[in-house]
Amino acid sequence: MILSIQDVVKTYGSHTAVNHVSFDVPKGSVFGLLGPNGAGKTSLIRMITTITGPDSGTILLNGEKLNERTPEKIGYMPEERGLYKKMKVGEQLLYLAQLKGLTKAEAHSRIYHWLTKFDIKDWWNKKIEDLSKGMQQKIQFIATVVHQPPLLILDEPFTGLDPINTSLIKDEIRQLNEEGTSIIFSTHRMEQVEEMCDHIVLINRGENVLCGEVQHIKNQYKQNHYRVDWQGDLPGEFAQRFPIVKREKHAVTVQLHDEKESNDLLIYLIQSGVHITHFEEILPTFDEIFIRTVEGEQQPVKS
């Protein structure tokens, strides 16, 4: 485990922002930290980055309790980003890198490496305020990763980026991940979660409501919906045999009792002489899981 959150509580006055939350972030994973606004994600991140401390509970980074060396092992890109507007790109990056414990020479060569990589070497002497928002974002990304931290925490890293820069940063994140960097990824954008993350935790009202491997959670939340595309005519009594969830022109989504029934469905269709062109299991999207979990929390279903 790169990071282990154990029974962490954080209160601000009378408000409990984080309420006995525990989860682990596996080494080398891309970990989604999800939750609606005000759920306590930022409070959690601030404790991991040692900006604040927990009231109780323990946070371990690489098995070690958080300490004054911790900031050097974490790269944090907050959602509310910013740079010193009047500073030059080079100075700014040098400053931030040195604050992360790099020597000036080290910092210099790494920054140069990144600027070359992004093809923006000639920006060294440009002032931040003269750069576009997207350009500033690149500088911000470099500032986050320049000290090669084993753990990256990215809060909504793609907001404000155009598609080209989004895919550029995405590729860099993937590459860093392949090189062994663990990444915590906080976002509202569920399609990004599905695209990037292998593990998630869902925080709602300060509590851990859902946690685990992405595939596992999807399976857990699946409702045995299967979709068939066909050509020809469906038998008349099909709808009685298999409850239809959604009907399209040449496709139908049905609700099965369990996943073993999928074979029965196929056999039934083949025997009825329908020509099957496509067959798939419909897994819930993270959007649905998110909404179901969060709303289920707020309005508990009476059984």
Add this chain to the structure above:
Amino acid sequence: MSKLSLIIKREYLTRVTKKSFIIGTLLAPLGLLVYMLVIVGLTKYESGGEIKVAVLDEAGVIKQMPDDKGIRFIPTSGKTLEQLKTEVQNKQFDGVLQIPPLGSFSKKEHTVFYHSDDRLAPEKSSVIERKVGKKIRDFKIDSLKLDPQALDMLETKVAIDPEKITGSGDDDSKYTAGVGLVIGGIMAFIMFFMVTMYGAMVMRSVMEEKTNRIVEVMMSSVRPFELMLGKIIGAGAVGLTQVLIWVVLGGGVMLLVPLFMGGIDPSQMQGAMPAPGEMPTIDPEEIEGETFRFMTEIGKQNWPLIIFSFIVFFLGGYFIYSSLFAAIGSAIGDDLGEGQSLTLPVMIPIILAFYITAFAGMRNPNSGLMVFASMFPLFSPIVMPFRMAFSPPIWQIILSLALVVAAAFFFVWLAGRIYRVGILLYGKKVTFKEIGKWMFYKG
């Protein structure tokens, strides 16, 4: 390099390399130069121009009156007031000065009339009053057959010199107050200047980081306290740099001003001062004596102690006030207008300390109020340097120094508690009550 020194270095360098700093620092002495030249020019400036005044001396006190301050006195003989008035209307004179007969010598007041349709400038009217008064005095001395030298002997200047009964050495004189006021005044001025300029600079810079949203990135690298302290020290160093440059440049200006003064016509300079013989004469030896006594008083001060305390009080005061500014800056964020209204409570103690010194201190530098004010850390950086000229008990100085150092640590710590919460809080109007709560949040 430690993080704190990195922060100080950045805070310092980004400021002193700014164009506005360089220009401001260089222009200020120039502004001072212009200001002094304007003052010099104003003293040269004669209001009005010359006027001609016909003197109708019904009292017979004036034989002749020398011209002064652009007034020409023209004696008239045998002409009546009506004739002279016509002559004024014919522009032969600007006005008629009518001195009615004196009457009884015991009268302490005497009214003279100035007939003209033009207003008499206040400066000229006081010159005339003074000159006529002097003439009447001379006339009375003459008429009463008094000995002018004997009269001079009546004047005695009395100076009080306080002497201690117990203890020796530390002998106060009336000049002590002057020296104290100068030291206290300089201290108050420097404090006020540093706090308003650089305390406010700390506040703005905190607000800027908060609005820029860089602060969260910074917080993930350094502790909030380090960032705040770095800012305070960095801005203070900028202030000292600026003061140092000004001292050097200001010294240059002081040397330059006499050169311009040299271009002034000495006779006009003399005109600006009362002509000899019309004011009680000041013995040059006496001036020398005064200066000597003042210098002795300055020499008698315990300078090593004063300079040491001066530095401690200055640093203590700066840290106390600028940390308060940092705390306020962290709490308000991007609303500069709100910031300015919140800075007022911070400014009040400085102003108060100055008034206490100027009024209570001048009356009795060792009164209960002064002793209290010289202990209270928000006041002591300004009040104690003043009191030190009056050689207060050494334990009071030590206690005051200890308190200001302790308070500086306390206020920096306190501001740090507020800062670390405020800096990460957005979009909320903050009340003082809430700020109070932040101090008790856990880390």
